[in-house]
Amino acid sequence: MKSSIQFIFNNSELGAGTRGASLGANAILVAARSKASLLFKNRSIQTVKNFNEFLDRENTFPFAKHIDGMLDVFEATSKEISNALTEKKFPLIIAGDHCSAGGTIKGIQSANPGKRIGVVWLDAHSDLHSPYTSPSGNLHGMPIATALGVDNLESQRNNIDSITANSWNKLKSSALRPEDLVYMGVRDTEKEEDYLIQTLNLKNFTVEDVRSLGISKVITDISARLVSCDIIYVSFDVDSMDPDLTSYGTGTPVKGGFSPEEIKGILKCLLLFPKTIALELVEVNPCLDDKNKMAEVALDILEHIVEVLEQK
Numbered sequence: 001m002k003s004s005i006q007f008i009f010n011n012s013e014l015g016a017g018t019r020g021a022s023l024g025a026n027a028i029l030v031a032a033r034s035k036a037s038l039l040f041k042n043r044s045i046q047t048v049k050n051f052n053e054f055l056d057r058e059n060t061f062p063f064a065k066h067i068d069g070m071l072d073v074f075e076a077t078s079k080e081i082s083n084a085l086t087e088k089k090f091p092l093i094i095a096g097d098h099c100s101a102g103g104t105i106k107g108i109q110s111a112n113p114g115k116r117i118g119v120v121w122l123d124a125h126s127d128l129h130s131p132y133t134s135p136s137g138n139l140h141g142m143p144i145a146t147a148l149g150v151d152n153l154e155s156q157r158n159n160i161d162s163i164t165a166n167s168w169n170k171l172k173s174s175a176l177r178p179e180d181l182v183y184m185g186v187r188d189t190e191k192e193e194d195y196l197i198q199t200l201n202l203k204n205f206t207v208e209d210v211r212s213l214g215i216s217k218v219i220t221d222i223s224a225r226l227v228s229c230d231i232i233y234v235s236f237d238v239d240s241m242d243p244d245l246t247s248y249g250t251g252t253p254v255k256g257g258f259s260p261e262e263i264k265g266i267l268k269c270l271l272l273f274p275k276t277i278a279l280e281l282v283e284v285n286p287c288l289d290d291k292n293k294m295a296e297v298a299l300d301i302l303e304h305i306v307e308v309l310e311q312k
């Protein structure tokens with residue numbers, strides 16, 4: 001399916017608390033060129049318009065930083081992803097911070113009206129906060145809450161103003177049912193998120209689960225869980241990997257993650273699901289790195305992804 005892969009760079013870092021994730025996709029491109037990789041050879045790259053200039057303005061939304069700009073990010077992202085899917089392409093997205101993935105899910109929804117979407121979210125974090133619960137106000141901790149359409153008022157800690165509330169309601173797609181979400185590698189959550197994981201009965205395959213059960217058993221279980229979904233989106237935050245086995249070139253590294261080899265095995269199986277229609281890699285941050293190491297790890301994984309897709 002070589003011709004149908006569409007690389008999409010989404011260089012937004014509006015949702016991150018640390019600067020530099022907007023350079024992640026280009027850091028991978030640089031790694032590819034310096035290693036004479038064929039990954040991007042003769043392939044077009046679509047670039048989503050970014051709104052990172054909002055970072056140079058005063059933030060007036062302490063519990064959802066730059067949410068005004070994030071509305072633009074979601075709109076631009078959704079349009080680009082929806083267009084690629086409508087053209088029967090497989091979007092292979094390399095994005096900055098993970099928040100824009102909420103826009104990706106919106107785009108998948110708009111290109112597939114009425115279809116039931118399954119999401120496999122590989123991440124150290126559950127990204128379940130809302131402006132009502134976030135301790136940091138960083139939007140990259142909220143994309144899954146936008147997809148599920150949850151506020152989690154039971155765990156409310158912030159009193160938000162009406163502009164934040166209205167903007168938040170616009171970000172929410174509610175495109176995802178809780179039972180159609182599968183986490184992998186989540187190991188750093190806060191109590192507000194734990195509340196949702198428990199009450200919504202969200203499934204997480206921990207690193208230990210994958211090691212003790214084996215990848216194939218876990219994949220069989222995921223396939224069964226998502227049997228009622230029509231299409232599947234895979235979202236891969238590089239912080240799902242162990243920083244000591246990869247690099248600290250990501251915004252919020254957490255020890256105890258997957259190895260790159262485990263990730264390759266997992267992604268291969270997920271990509272071979274006939275229903276999988278898009279994959280996204282996020283949170284490479286060369287500003288936090290030593291000699292672009294995380295981008296090199298990501299490059300190796302992306303080469304594997306393309307190989308699998310070409311054989312699919």
Ligand SMILES: [Mn+2]
Pocket residue numbers: 098123124125237239240252283
């Ligand atoms: Mn993360």
